[in-house]
Amino acid sequence: MLPGRQQVTGNINSFNSTINFISEVDAEGRQIMQWLSPLEPQQRHQGVRIDRLDSVGNWVLETNEFRKWRDTEDGRVEPVLFCCGDPGVGKTYLR
Amino acid sequence: MIDSLCDQAAGKDVAVVGLYCDFLAQQEQSTTNMLGAILKQLASRGGIPEHIREAFQKAKREFGGRGLRLPAVVEFLKKTTTSLERMFICIDALDELVPKHRRELLRSLQEIVCTSPNMRVLLTGRPHTDDEIVECFNTAVRIPVIPIQDDIRSYLEMRLEIDTTPKAMDDEFRAEIMRVIPEKISEM
Numbered sequence: 001m002l003p004g005r006q007q008v009t010g011n012i013n014s015f016n017s018t019i020n021f022i023s024e025v026d027a028e029g030r031q032i033m034q035w036l037s038p039l040e041p042q043q044r045h046q047g048v049r050i051d052r053l054d055s056v057g058n059w060v061l062e063t064n065e066f067r068k069w070r071d072t073e074d075g076r077v078e079p080v081l082f083c084c085g086d087p088g089v090g091k092t093y094l095r
Numbered sequence: 096m097i098d099s100l101c102d103q104a105a106g107k108d109v110a111v112v113g114l115y116c117d118f119l120a121q122q123e124q125s126t127t128n129m130l131g132a133i134l135k136q137l138a139s140r141g142g143i144p145e146h147i148r149e150a151f152q153k154a155k156r157e158f159g160g161r162g163l164r165l166p167a168v169v170e171f172l173k174k175t176t177t178s179l180e181r182m183f184i185c186i187d188a189l190d191e192l193v194p195k196h197r198r199e200l201l202r203s204l205q206e207i208v209c210t211s212p213n214m215r216v217l218l219t220g221r222p223h224t225d226d227e228i229v230e231c232f233n234t235a236v237r238i239p240v241i242p243i244q245d246d247i248r249s250y251l252e253m254r255l256e257i258d259t260t261p262k263a264m265d266d267e268f269r270a271e272i273m274r275v276i277p278e279k280i281s282e283m
Contacts, residue, residue, distance in 0.1 A: 089240050
């Protein structure tokens, strides 16, 4: 075998092993994701995002309660905020 | 909520994750699966943390490939959030969970919030879930969400805009819809 060819074969082998390594990591990554949870909340979020009218409910984001909860530094604010309301008032569709 | 928090968080070391509770998925929405879904979102943002990968490999070697349990998920979350500047968890429609899962989820969140001061939790739900929330977070801040007339009007305009049979409606009828519905809803 010519030296040049040997080198090419060597490169291809290392390339293949890199590919194997990447797909192994990916396969494990997918298994870990599945192990953590079967739920996919991002899918529901896409649906909500499509149906939402962006201006509606913005007043909630402008309340002092919301701003304080979002912006105040750790330990100086109550960490839990509860937006409560009857069915259909638009809690899910707040932007 | 999630999207406006994300807009704010862009470029900072701040994570925003969300969960939707659903009547139709009550069985699979166990606390372990819900909190696991938060970890999944964190992992797809910043990669799978080494401590989770190690735990997975260990679990896999054990008899039958051991499933994840709640205390482990809580520990994973505590550990993963320490590296973040701030983390926002938004959970929608808490009232749609079965009571047992709801209580367990709130307790677990309480435990995580205690050790992770960088955590902010936003919950939405019907008013009757209030007592259970207060039980775990007695100083939780409430925002009552009510439909305001301007919002109802913008929503109606949008719906009339996409109406498939606009000719079935004259201007007078349209004006009446725009007047009566917002009035009736705010009387409710």
